[in-house]
Amino acid sequence: MSKYLIDEIARTSNVVLEPLTQVVEAIGEDHLEALRLSGPNGEYQVPAGSLFVFIGAVPGTKWLPESILRDENGFVLAGPDLRAKGKLPESWKEQREPFLLETSVPGVFVAGDVRHGSVKRVASAVGEGSIAVQFAHQYLAGF
Ligand SMILES: Cc1cc2nc3c(=O)[nH]c(=O)nc-3n(C[C@H](O)[C@H](O)[C@H](O)COP(=O)(O)OP(=O)(O)OC[C@H]3O[C@@H](n4cnc5c(N)ncnc54)[C@H](O)[C@@H]3O)c2cc1C
Incomplete structure (x- = not known):
């Protein structure tokens, strides 16, 4: 969403990036204990005590009429x-x-x-x- 955040993450040695990977299951009894991930090499589990869901960066503009022009990512041109x-x-x-x-x-x-x-x-x-x-x-x- 913001390049400066991407650059900051890339610079931070204790952050591990898992590209092309999805969270497919949150595991735990009364609190989060692990996440099951699905990546290019299949599914695997990692211990996790918290999960931040980053939403809100994709525009929901598909419902707009074609006459309202948008860029290739769906953002409205003006x-x-x-x-x-x-x-x-x-x-x-x-x-x-x-x-x-x-x-x-x-x-x-x-x-x-x-x-x-x-x-x-x-x-x-x-x-x-x-x-x-x-x-x-x-x-x-x-x-
Ligand atoms: C994870 C995250 C962290 C952020 N942190 C910061 C921060 O620290 N500081 C900062 O300044 N900004 C931050 N932002 C950005 C900030 O949240 C946005 O810039 C701001 O909310 C944009 O306001 P908006 O009114 O344009 O859109 P939104 O706040 O997204 O509001 C759009 C509203 O329209 C509604 N909507 C969508 N489609 C329809 C429809 N068809 N019919 C009716 N309603 C509809 C949505 O439900 C939503 O309520 C962050 C954003 C994210 C995602």
């Missing part, structure tokens, strides 16, 4: 990011540029983690939300 090779999408019929947080559908705005290129921090998401409201007002006022 503003200047709508330009591909310098050109706005053909579906963009407005005479003006899209507002900073405006999607490929005029008057539809995106804010927060789900936006392509967003900072992935709470403060940014909240700030973008309030800016999107201002753009909505501008849109409704006919700017």
